[in-house]
Amino acid sequence: MSPSSSRTREPGWRRGELAARAGCHPETVRFYERIGLLPPVPRTDRGHRRYGPAHLARLRFVRAARRLGFSLEEVRELLAVGGRGGTCEEVRALAARHLLAVEHRLAELTAVRDRLAALVAGCRRGEDPDCALLERLFAGPWDG
Amino acid sequence: MSPSSSRTREPGWRRGELAARAGCHPETVRFYERIGLLPPVPRTDRGHRRYGPAHLARLRFVRAARRLGFSLEEVRELLAVGGRGGTCEEVRALAARHLLAVEHRLAELTAVRDRLAALVAGCRRGEDPDCALLERLFAGPWDG
DNA sequence: CCTTGATCCTGGAGCGGCTCCAGGATCTAC
DNA sequence: GTAGATCCTGGAGCCGCTCCAGGATCAAGG
Numbered sequence: 001m002s003p004s005s006s007r008t009r010e011p012g013w014r015r016g017e018l019a020a021r022a023g024c025h026p027e028t029v030r031f032y033e034r035i036g037l038l039p040p041v042p043r044t045d046r047g048h049r050r051y052g053p054a055h056l057a058r059l060r061f062v063r064a065a066r067r068l069g070f071s072l073e074e075v076r077e078l079l080a081v082g083g084r085g086g087t088c089e090e091v092r093a094l095a096a097r098h099l100l101a102v103e104h105r106l107a108e109l110t111a112v113r114d115r116l117a118a119l120v121a122g123c124r125r126g127e128d129p130d131c132a133l134l135e136r137l138f139a140g141p142w143d144g
Numbered sequence: 145m146s147p148s149s150s151r152t153r154e155p156g157w158r159r160g161e162l163a164a165r166a167g168c169h170p171e172t173v174r175f176y177e178r179i180g181l182l183p184p185v186p187r188t189d190r191g192h193r194r195y196g197p198a199h200l201a202r203l204r205f206v207r208a209a210r211r212l213g214f215s216l217e218e219v220r221e222l223l224a225v226g227g228r229g230g231t232c233e234e235v236r237a238l239a240a241r242h243l244l245a246v247e248h249r250l251a252e253l254t255a256v257r258d259r260l261a262a263l264v265a266g267c268r269r270g271e272d273p274d275c276a277l278l279e280r281l282f283a284g285p286w287d288g
Numbered sequence: 289c290c291t292t293g294a295t296c297c298t299g300g301a302g303c304g305g306c307t308c309c310a311g312g313a314t315c316t317a318c
Numbered sequence: 319g320t321a322g323a324t325c326c327t328g329g330a331g332c333c334g335c336t337c338c339a340g341g342a343t344c345a346a347g348g
Contacts, residue, residue, distance in 0.1 A: 009345085016295065026295090027336055035334095046343060048296055069256050072334070092267045099260045106253050112213050113250055116243045123236045153316090160324065170324090171307055179305095190314060192325055216305070 012042075012050030022059040029059065037062055037075065069102055156186075156194030166203040173203065181206055181219065213246055 019026040032038040038058060041049045058079075065075045074094065081090045163170040176182040182202060185193045202223075209219045218238065225234045 068260055088267050092264060095264045099264055102257050102260060106257055109250050113246045116212055116246060120236060120239045120243055123232050
């Protein structure tokens with residue numbers, strides 16, 4: 001009788017649909033809600049979460065920030081700045097700080113790659129049974 | 145009376161000394177022993193661990209491998225190959241495989257840096273109160 | 289209408305690689 | 319003898335998810 005009769009499909013996306021749209025695992029959605037990155041969400045009368053476009057936008061924001069390497073804490077900061085209508089400059093500062101960290105990590109990783117590449121290249125003759133590489137591989141700044 | 149009288153200092157390094165020589169945290173030594181990367185080590189009669197040069201060499205090997213980004217599992221493999229006198233070629237294969245992974249990660253991280261750098265560079269004017277960056281920052285391959 | 293299989297719910301555990309803690313025992317230097 | 323550093327043990331905490339058990343609900347096919 002009522003317009004929302006028993007066999008009417010509930011509106012909004014289910015958790016899995018939202019996750020698919022954001023390109024993440026359904027469990028991740030629940031996890032983000034648990035730690036407060038996503039707000040508590042309306043439920044059907046049977047307790048199932050239903051999402052709308054606003055939730056999707058927020059989740060996508062979080063996922064995109066994560067893909068850029070921001071930590072969950074940093075994502076929280078970004079969301080906070082956005083939430084209180086902070087300035088562009090604030091956001092830029094956060095991003096610039098993170099960029100520095102990324103560049104640092106990048107330098108480290110480049111050094112690791114160069115060292116590894118040299119080690120691999122330096123051991124072409126394969127049949128040597130007592131592998132000097134194993135000892136030499138990690139010859140480093142040891143004090144003896 | 146006996147040569148090893150009560151006030152003779154026990155020989156060998158204590159855990160903290162070993163860790164210092166290897167450039168790691170004392171707790172890390174205990175952790176590695178727990179997971180079997182370092183063998184159980186002789187103890188004094190009061191239960192304190194005492195280490196010798198062989199332990200130091202092994203710990204340094206593990207730490208060096210870790211610094212090169214090998215996982216603990218990979219370190220285990222390297223140690224196993226070394227332990228049974230495997231060939232250079234085996235070691236080279238492990239290192240080459242890891243090198244590939246490092247290069248992959250390096251490419252990812254480079255992409256992240258480029259994207260971040262572009263975002264930061266694209267928002268020089270700081271006073272804009274409604275930060276388009278926050279929305280644009282993470283404009284990505286969204287399907288709408 | 290009924291079944292089947294997908295999805296949802298909850299709280300909690302597990303992953304890697306450490307690091308730290310509590311609560312006590314022991315060692316070393318003064 | 320005493321203070322302070324270091325050691326011992328088992329277990330918890332960190333990050334960022336991901337998976338699990340055990341049950342309820344939902345959507346689609348027959």
